[in-house]
Amino acid sequence: MFPGVIDRYREFLPVDDATPSVSLGEGTTPLVRSSSIGDSLGCRELYFKLEGCNPTGSFKDRGMVVAIAKALEAGKTRIICASTGNTSASAAAYGARYQLETLVLVPAGEIALGKLAQAMAYGARILAVNGSFDEALTTVKGIVESWDIELVNSLNPYRIEGQKTGAFEIVDDLGGAPDILCIPVGNAGNITAYWKGFKEYRGIGRIGKTPKMMGFQAAGAAPIVRGVPISNPKTIATAIRIGNPASWEQAEVARDESAGLIEMVDDNAIVEAYLRLAREEGIFCEPASAASVAGLLKLPELDVDLTGKTIVCVLTGNGLKDPGTAEKRALVELEYVEPDVVSVMNLLASGK
Numbered sequence: 001m002f003p004g005v006i007d008r009y010r011e012f013l014p015v016d017d018a019t020p021s022v023s024l025g026e027g028t029t030p031l032v033r034s035s036s037i038g039d040s041l042g043c044r045e046l047y048f049k050l051e052g053c054n055p056t057g058s059f060k061d062r063g064m065v066v067a068i069a070k071a072l073e074a075g076k077t078r079i080i081c082a083s084t085g086n087t088s089a090s091a092a093a094y095g096a097r098y099q100l101e102t103l104v105l106v107p108a109g110e111i112a113l114g115k116l117a118q119a120m121a122y123g124a125r126i127l128a129v130n131g132s133f134d135e136a137l138t139t140v141k142g143i144v145e146s147w148d149i150e151l152v153n154s155l156n157p158y159r160i161e162g163q164k165t166g167a168f169e170i171v172d173d174l175g176g177a178p179d180i181l182c183i184p185v186g187n188a189g190n191i192t193a194y195w196k197g198f199k200e201y202r203g204i205g206r207i208g209k210t211p212k213m214m215g216f217q218a219a220g221a222a223p224i225v226r227g228v229p230i231s232n233p234k235t236i237a238t239a240i241r242i243g244n245p246a247s248w249e250q251a252e253v254a255r256d257e258s259a260g261l262i263e264m265v266d267d268n269a270i271v272e273a274y275l276r277l278a279r280e281e282g283i284f285c286e287p288a289s290a291a292s293v294a295g296l297l298k299l300p301e302l303d304v305d306l307t308g309k310t311i312v313c314v315l316t317g318n319g320l321k322d323p324g325t326a327e328k329r330a331l332v333e334l335e336y337v338e339p340d341v342v343s344v345m346n347l348l349a350s351g352k
């Protein structure tokens, strides 16, 4: 049995004997070596960190487990978040398991189907707001000021604490930090958390260095790249459809301290990376996650030399979260056939 992230990295987390034991078996996700994309880029080694293997299918569980443990420790009975989908799925799962009333605000009509299905199944109360994620988050921030309910968005510092364990696992698996980490950027909590993790873990493992942090926003939702909030962000990658990131400054600090960059990739590049991952690597991630690989593929254009480098792309969520995008973008048609050997063989022989 795997320990959850709190047990695995207890000494690096703000927990003690008074903190309730909370876990759904999150963390310890696979770091899978690229079989194709890495070779085409000439880097030494390329790995994918499969965060879609977390219990609710995204990295959000790493932070949620610590936020929930601390909320229980503080005697809270209710939690709330604004969400593009995965935070609400994660909050709803831990909320259900630890009997916390869970309230989630999502932008109406902008949530991938799998994520909404999860929050519904776990029994959260779901408010679909007539507005963007950013407006939902502003509303939630107002609510927590006047009501005794725990905020579990990544503004909650315990979320960042938990999410930094992704960086620890990479260093543990590689025996040191990679040269480059590619990661999608939405509300910018995760890039903030990984950078914190790499800094805290520096000196542990064989190579006492930290990676260059390369963050990627979607072109229609790239406030950090453009230097201004985007009031109506648009992208197929709903998990990063965010116009005014809560951790904007910390993301810039991660970029600058690590001598990295924050760039943008358009939706076509995201879909291309999404399909290459599925068809060349056998890895099905959600579109937002593929932004990290779309970004990696763009690095040569940005004059970043990849030769001899060890690179990790964080694939933040599971492809099953967003069945609609696969259906629309994979361009595969079902071939209907009668259920007998002759019909199937005839169809295959017809060369169609």
Ligand SMILES: *Cc1c(COP(=O)(O)O)cnc(C)c1O
Residues within 6 Å of the ligand: 058, 059, 060, 086, 087, 154, 184, 185, 186, 187, 188, 189, 190, 191, 239, 240, 286, 288, 289, 316, 317, 318
């Ligand atoms: C939340 C999320 C992101 C963005 O992470 P931030 O911490 O908001 O930058 C990226 N991909 C997926 C799948 C997510 O759920």
